[in-house]
Amino acid sequence: MSETTTAVFRIHIESTLETVWRELTRADGRPLPAFFNGVCDCGPGGMKVGAPLRIRTANGKYTSVVGEVTEFEPPTRYAHTFRFTQYDDPECTMVYELAEKDGGVELTLTALGVPAGTKTAGQIQRGGKMIVATLKRVVETGRPSFGTRLLYVLFKVLEPLTPSRLKSENWP
Amino acid sequence: MTQSTSTSAAKAQVSDPELDRVFQALSHPGRRLILDVLAEQPGANVSEVCGFFDTSRIAVMKHLRVLEAAGLVISKKEGRERKLYFNVIPIQTIYDRWTTHYSSLWASRLTGLKYRIEAGEIYGPPSDSEEKP
Numbered sequence: 251m252s253e254t255t256t257a258v259f260r261i262h263i264e265s266t267l268e269t270v271w272r273e274l275t276r277a278d279g280r281p282l283p284a285f286f287n288g289v290c291d292c293g294p295g296g297m298k299v300g301a302p303l304r305i306r307t308a309n310g311k312y313t314s315v316v317g318e319v320t321e322f323e324p325p326t327r328y329a330h331t332f333r334f335t336q337y338d339d340p341e342c343t344m345v346y347e348l349a350e351k352d353g354g355v356e357l358t359l360t361a362l363g364v365p366a367g368t369k370t371a372g373q374i375q376r377g378g379k380m381i382v383a384t385l386k387r388v389v390e391t392g393r394p395s396f397g398t399r400l401l402y403v404l405f406k407v408l409e410p411l412t413p414s415r416l417k418s419e420n421w422p
Numbered sequence: 423m424t425q426s427t428s429t430s431a432a433k434a435q436v437s438d439p440e441l442d443r444v445f446q447a448l449s450h451p452g453r454r455l456i457l458d459v460l461a462e463q464p465g466a467n468v469s470e471v472c473g474f475f476d477t478s479r480i481a482v483m484k485h486l487r488v489l490e491a492a493g494l495v496i497s498k499k500e501g502r503e504r505k506l507y508f509n510v511i512p513i514q515t516i517y518d519r520w521t522t523h524y525s526s527l528w529a530s531r532l533t534g535l536k537y538r539i540e541a542g543e544i545y546g547p548p549s550d551s552e553e554k555p
Contacts, residue, residue, distance in 0.1 A: 256464050258496050258507040262440075358496070379514050397522065 253366040254342070257374055259359045261382040265389045267348055270355045271325035273389055274346055281308045283394045284385035286377075287402040288314060298322055303330045304421060312412045313421040317341065332361075335416050339370040357382055436515045440493075444512045447492035452477070453485045457494060460508035467503055 263270055276282060277290040277297045288305040295301055299322050305315035313335055321329035326348045333341040342363040349356045359382050361374045384394050393399070447453055452475065459474050460466060472482045486506070489495040496507045521529065 256505075256507065258464070258498070258509060259511055260493060260496055260509045261511045262493070360498075379510050382511060383514060383518065395518070 254363045255366040255371065257361040257364060257371075257378055259378040259382045261357050261386050262351065262354055263357055263386045263389050264354045267325045267350055267355055270348055270357060270385070270389055271328075273385060274348075274357075275322075275324070275328055283388045283398070283402070284381055286314070286380075287405060292319065297328075304418075306418055307409060307412075310418055312409070312416040313418045314416060316421050317344075321345070334370055334373060335421055336413065337369050339365045339368045342370070342374075357385065436512075436519070440512075441516070443492040444494065444516065447488050447494055450485065450488075453489055456482070456485055456489060457508050460495060460506055464507050465500075465505040467505055471506065 273282075273284065275290075275297055277292045279289055279291075281287045281289055285305060287308065289308055289310070290297075291304040291306050291310075292298075292301040297303075297319055299319055301319045303315075303317045303319050304313050306313045316333055316335055317331040319328075319330045320343065321327055327346070329343060329345040331341045332344045333339070340363075342361055342365065345358075345360040345362060347358045347360070349358075359378055361378060364371045364374055380398075384398055387394055387398070394402070455474065456471060459471055463470065468479070468483065468486065471486070472479050475482055486495060486497075490497060493509055493512045496509050498505050498507065517526075
C-alpha cells in the first residue's frame with residue numbers, strides 16, 4: 251500500500267452550531283460558496299449515511315468530486331469519502347467536526363488517508379484552507395471575499411474548457 | 423477614520439488578541455522549527471518532535487502549548503497516541519488581511535524569483551544564440 255498522510259484545518263467562526271452546520275451540509279441544489287461554488291448532490295434521499303455525494307457545477311454538467319457519506323451526526327460531525335474525478339488517485343476521507351467554543355464555533359476539517367505526494371494531496375492542501383476560510387466568511391458576512399467571488403466568475407467563464415472526463419454522465 | 427466595508431470586514435475576521443497570540447507564538451525560532459517539523463511530518467507525536475531538539479522534553483512541551491494556544495498546532499488523540507498537526511489557518515488569515523487578489527500574484531512572483539536565485543539558479547545574461555532560461 252502506498253503512503254498516506256493527514257491534513258488538518260481548524261478555524262474559529264463567530265456564529266452558532268446550527269448556522270455553520272446548515273451551510274456545511276446544504277444539499278439543496280444551490281451553489282455552495284465554501285465549496286468552490288459547486289452544488290452538493292446526495293440524491294433524492296438527501297444527506298445521510300450511505301448516500302452518494304457528488305460536487306457538481308451549478309448547471310449539473312460537470313462533476314469534480316465523488317464520494318459517499320460515511321458519518322452524519324447533526325450538528326457536530328459529518329464525514330464522507332472523497333475522490334477527485336480528474337485524477338486516478340485512491341480515495342480519502344474528509345471529516346468535519348463542529349464544537350461550541352468561546353461563544354462561537356470551532357470548525358475542524360481533517361483529511362484522512364490522503365495519498366502522499368499526489369495531485370490530490372496538493373489540491374487538498376490548498377483547497378482545505380480555502381474551504382474553511384470561505385465557510386467562515388460566508389457564515390459571518392453573508393458572502394465570500396471579493397477575490398473568491400472573482401475566482402468563481404472565472405470558473406464560470408472557463409467552464410467550457412473543463413475536461414470531458416468530468417462530465418456528469420460519467421459520474422452518476 | 424473612515425473604512426471601506428471590505429476593509430472592516432477583513433479586519434473583523436480575526437480579533438487582535440488572537441493575532442497577538444499567533445505573532446507571539448511565531449516569534450521564537452524553536453517554535454518556528456516545530457512548525458517546520460509538523461508541516462513535513464503531519465501526525466508526529468511529542469517524542470518524534472523532541473527528537474529534533476537538544477532541549478528537554480519539558481521545554482518542547484511548553485513551546486507546543488504556546489503553539490496550540492495560538493491555533494498553529496492541533497493535537498488529536500488517536501487511539502492511545504497523541505498526534506500533532508500544523509494548522510495553516512492562522513497564517514492564512516494574516517495573509518488574507520494584508521494581501522489582495524492582485525498583490526498576491528505579483529508578490530509570489532517576486533518571492534519565487536528570490537528563492538530561485540538564492541538556491542543558485544543563476545543565469546548569465548542571455549546571448550543571441552542562447553534560449554532564455
